[in-house]
Amino acid sequence: MFDFLDKYDVLGAFWTTVQLTLLSAVGSLVWGTLLAAMRVGPVPLMRGFATAYVNIVRNIPLTVIILFSSLGLNQTLGISLGAHGFDAINFRLAVLGLTLYTSSFVCEAIRAGINTVPVGQAEAARAIGLSFTQVLGLVVLPQAFRAAVGPLTNVLIALTKNTTVAAAIGVAEAAFLMKKMIENEAQLLAISAVIAFGFVCLTLPTGLILGWVGKKVAVKR
């Protein structure tokens, strides 16, 4: 029943999924944190920019962003992000799209984390003469991150699932392979079960482990 597994590189496809997830996760964590810092910072222009960015990006379907990066950035404007060959270019474009999209949710998760930090913490930090970057970097963000592990885990799980959208521009990840296998083999249920099992294996442990970590590191108040 599962003999189609020999013909297709299922593990390789899931490895691409994992790569997409990890690279975009790192990218969006950095960019999302920067956006969050801009949103709570003292410079009005940066605040406005970050707010506008988040409100626009999270309201556009990821599919539109990914398609735009392929059809618009690559095929029309000729941007290839330093990669050569169809597969490599589309992979990088997918990571770019996923990062730009996910960072808006990372920003919101961190902002929610910042909101859990009691006002007294920031007041005390200011009272001893720390500047904004010090208040944020030394006192508020470390606590905010610990509170944000839960929301960030959900963003990571959503990101894992969202990598399937890269199939729309031909990145050979799990959903792309699933479509190909279904077209060629007459074993719909077995194929779907394998792909579903793969995603359950990726998302369920992420949720469980990081959920446990989140409880462990949460600041007890």
Added chain:
Amino acid sequence: MSSVLYDAQGPRAKRRNTLYTAVFLVALAALGWWVYTALDDKGQLAWPLWKPFFSGTEAYSTYIWPGLENTLKAAALAMVIALPLGAVLGIARLSDHVWVRVPAAIVVEFFRAIPVLVLMIFGLALFAQYTGVSSDDRPFYAVVTGLVLYNASVLAEIVRAGILALPKGQSEAALAIGLRKGQAMRLILLPQAVTTMLPAIVSQLVVVVKDTALGGAVLTFPELLASANTMSGYYGNIIASLTVVGVIYVIINFSLTSFASWLEGRLRRRKKSTGAVLAVQDLADIAGTAGTGADPAGTGAGIGDGGARK
């Protein structure tokens, strides 16, 4: 402008912030200039490419409106089917009987763990192999099926959280006056929970609308994004088409998000209720979905609130 995160600005801080503003402005301008030249070099700013959207209604009546119609139809239908399913699953998860609670939990957790695109692809093949649905209708059926399966499980969690968010006294009082468990749920808990979770449900609509675009890109479902793609083939203006479509999505989803926040604030202020409102942020936690909308920081009394201290 002051916030709990930084002191009121003196002359030096003001000068420094002006400098930061200037540097940031230059960076933004450079980015803008780079985008402008990149577009201009490839002739993407030529008027003929953008003209269809600003003069005449052909682009709208031939491409955008039919696509938008399909998007909204699929989203609405999926939501209408998913809501009762989600309610049943959510209530089942709260059951006192293990043999009801555990299967419901497994179903919910399973469909939440799987990407909606995988469900759609599965649905497409399922309808092709096991039913007589014509090949024209199949993508629509598949998109709705995928959306229903995924969103029913998300809504189940919303319903569960909504009922759990009610004060315990509500169910205790209901049982104390002699109502049975089913009656307490139907007459006391659910009616209150519905208002509690209304904002969360509206924000979930944003996710549904956004996910319909998957059907256009991968399953040839003729919704807004797919028709934009067709349109760009006709006018040769992919960048302009995708930009216009992006703006349309932002308008729809931003109104939905704002409506959800407004609803949340209104329910929170209402004196009649128990005061339990399922914040939109809770939804993001429940759904594990990066598709949720609204303003999580808007509900807390914390310090990251857009700079202004409450």
